[in-house]
Amino acid sequence: MPTMRCVVVREHGGLDRLCLEERPIPNPAPGEVRLRMQAVGINHLDTWVRRGVPGHTFPLPLVTSSDGCGVVDQLGPGVTGLREGDPVVVLPGRSCGACEACQTGQDQLCRHYQILGEGTDGTAAEFVCLPTANVAPKPRALTAPEAASVCLVFQTAWHMLVRRAELRAGETVLVHAGLSGVGSAAVQIANLLGAQVIATAGGPEKCARVQALGAHHVIDSRQQDFVAEVRARTGKQGVQVVFEHTGAATFEGSLKVLQRGGRLVTCGATTGGAVQLSLHAVFFKSLSILGSTMGSKGDLRALLRLFDQGRLRPVLDRVLPLAQAGEAHRLLEAREALGKVVLAV
Numbered sequence: 001m002p003t004m005r006c007v008v009v010r011e012h013g014g015l016d017r018l019c020l021e022e023r024p025i026p027n028p029a030p031g032e033v034r035l036r037m038q039a040v041g042i043n044h045l046d047t048w049v050r051r052g053v054p055g056h057t058f059p060l061p062l063v064t065s066s067d068g069c070g071v072v073d074q075l076g077p078g079v080t081g082l083r084e085g086d087p088v089v090v091l092p093g094r095s096c097g098a099c100e101a102c103q104t105g106q107d108q109l110c111r112h113y114q115i116l117g118e119g120t121d122g123t124a125a126e127f128v129c130l131p132t133a134n135v136a137p138k139p140r141a142l143t144a145p146e147a148a149s150v151c152l153v154f155q156t157a158w159h160m161l162v163r164r165a166e167l168r169a170g171e172t173v174l175v176h177a178g179l180s181g182v183g184s185a186a187v188q189i190a191n192l193l194g195a196q197v198i199a200t201a202g203g204p205e206k207c208a209r210v211q212a213l214g215a216h217h218v219i220d221s222r223q224q225d226f227v228a229e230v231r232a233r234t235g236k237q238g239v240q241v242v243f244e245h246t247g248a249a250t251f252e253g254s255l256k257v258l259q260r261g262g263r264l265v266t267c268g269a270t271t272g273g274a275v276q277l278s279l280h281a282v283f284f285k286s287l288s289i290l291g292s293t294m295g296s297k298g299d300l301r302a303l304l305r306l307f308d309q310g311r312l313r314p315v316l317d318r319v320l321p322l323a324q325a326g327e328a329h330r331l332l333e334a335r336e337a338l339g340k341v342v343l344a345v
């Protein structure tokens with residue numbers, strides 16, 4: 001039986017828990033296609049799956065990773081609209097397709113929603129079988145590693161800013177960690193929407209890159225207090241929207257810099273998920289705190305066009321071989337990456 005390599009987590013723990021395994025090459029079920037993967041994008045989510053999250057059970061063993069780019073290699077029974085050889089990207093959320101949430105374009109709220117590499121086997125393999133709902137044409141303007149780096153983070157940032165916070169032209173948004181995966185997507189999307197963008201980044205090199213992505217003001221979070229800086233740069237007004245994904249280290253300050261009627265939208269807690277919250281501030285200032293996870297596949301298909309139109313661009317740091325998944329995790333956890341890290345298959 002022909003086999004393939006894949007990256008598997010069998011037990012939670014350190015970088016050595018990422019195992020490169022041989023498995024039989026899967027065959028596509030009815031309604032599925034098999035992809036020959038070319039590139040696999042690494043996200044912070046991959047590192048959480050490896051380390052484990054207190055109070056959350058992952059269905060181990062799991063093939064890791066949510067993002068990927070490849071070529072359609074075989075069609076399962078009944079598949080139409082795709083051909084062998086088509087270059088495609090992976091849409092990282094699986095859902096039932098039959099419930100009210102799915103059918104109103106909110107498939108990320110489906111009770112059966114699973115993120116690839118988190119709730120079900122992911123993309124870090126030489127071959128992957130997926131429902132046709134989970135593949136979309138690769139943007140022609142992007143290389144395979146670039147295309148593998150965009151879906152999860154741009155989908156997340158788009159849903160947060162467009163659907164949840166409803167950021168509008170002329171408003172000011174604070175984006176934390178503007179060179180991180182979701183941060184670099186948020187800076188670009190906010191700019192595209194016509195908002196004024198204040199972003200933070202750690203150190204002069206990251207700050208310069210965030211400026212180049214379109215941020216109007218960049219705060220060096222290693223040198224400067226972002227609360228004081230945002231107040232200074234907005235004439236003490238504060239911002240209408242804060243884009244949160246860092247959590248404990250920034251949350252209290254994020255609430256402080258919001259104007260009356262402001263919206264905080266959060267998709268993550270990379271520095272910890274337990275925060276102090278003053279209800280007085282929330283009601284006196286009429287604040288909205290909005291949670292957000294992933295986004296709809298329809299929105300993702302639409303936003304992929306913006307890469308072909310040159311209005312959004314991938315922020316790729318480096319490409320490593322599949323066998324170096326551990327090094328990719330280390331770069332993310334140490335915050336050493338200046339953009340996305342991708343594995344070449």
Ligand SMILES: [Zn+2]
Pocket residue numbers: 095096097098099100101102107110111112
């Ligand atoms: Zn559903």
